Amino acid sequence: xxxxxxxxxxxxxxxxxxxxxxxxxxxxxxxxxxxxxxxxxxxxxxxxxxxxxxxxxxxxxxxxxxxxxxxxxxxxxxxxxxxxxxxxxxxxxxxxxxxxxxxxxxxxxxxxx
Amino acid sequence: xxxxxxxxxxxxxxxxxxxxxxxxxxxxxxxxxxxxxxxxxxxxxxxxxxxxxxxxxxxxxxxxxxxxxxxxxxxxxxxxxxxxxxxxxxxxxxxxxxxxxxxxxxxxxxxxxx
Numbered sequence: 001x002x003x004x005x006x007x008x009x010x011x012x013x014x015x016x017x018x019x020x021x022x023x024x025x026x027x028x029x030x031x032x033x034x035x036x037x038x039x040x041x042x043x044x045x046x047x048x049x050x051x052x053x054x055x056x057x058x059x060x061x062x063x064x065x066x067x068x069x070x071x072x073x074x075x076x077x078x079x080x081x082x083x084x085x086x087x088x089x090x091x092x093x094x095x096x097x098x099x100x101x102x103x104x105x106x107x108x109x110x111x112x113x
Numbered sequence: 114x115x116x117x118x119x120x121x122x123x124x125x126x127x128x129x130x131x132x133x134x135x136x137x138x139x140x141x142x143x144x145x146x147x148x149x150x151x152x153x154x155x156x157x158x159x160x161x162x163x164x165x166x167x168x169x170x171x172x173x174x175x176x177x178x179x180x181x182x183x184x185x186x187x188x189x190x191x192x193x194x195x196x197x198x199x200x201x202x203x204x205x206x207x208x209x210x211x212x213x214x215x216x217x218x219x220x221x222x223x224x225x226x227x
Contacts, residue, residue: 033214043157090156098144101159102215104156
């Protein structure tokens, strides 16, 4: 079974802090993704990566950056956290190919105070 | 512009009934249409998926119906059970490259009453 592990289930941070969310997958997938999930807005793609050290902006990249130094690990960085970044963050991975499913972690619920 | 629209926004069904969730899309380059199921506290998980070369795909109690000309696809859950209560997302992906990204609908909450 594919396992996508997010380092924290719950995280509370203060406005202006630099926040790191970590994600690790164990299936040697090329592609990794970061989404945020908000009520009524569904899943919105923040950034994705299709190879080590490669990244592409998703639909809502503002205020975020990412790092992929190793194939199995994809980090989401909030450079200066703001209250509107309070959300559920979901990481996913998939093999390359059109009909390849994305496998999700169980999410990190981040609260910015 | 929302490229994948789900309806209804929420759904309540009696145990044993049929749950039907619809999705409409606009991009004719979409080539892969998965449905994801999400339980509280968990990430979404792939439920069933279809490519446009077939009009229907069935896996157990779950069926996807696909209408290419109408640019619509739907999920049917037969004999709905309380354990099916979850959030359901439709999604679509274009065949514009191996690394093209999924576009998700906003999700609907299904409640199956005992």
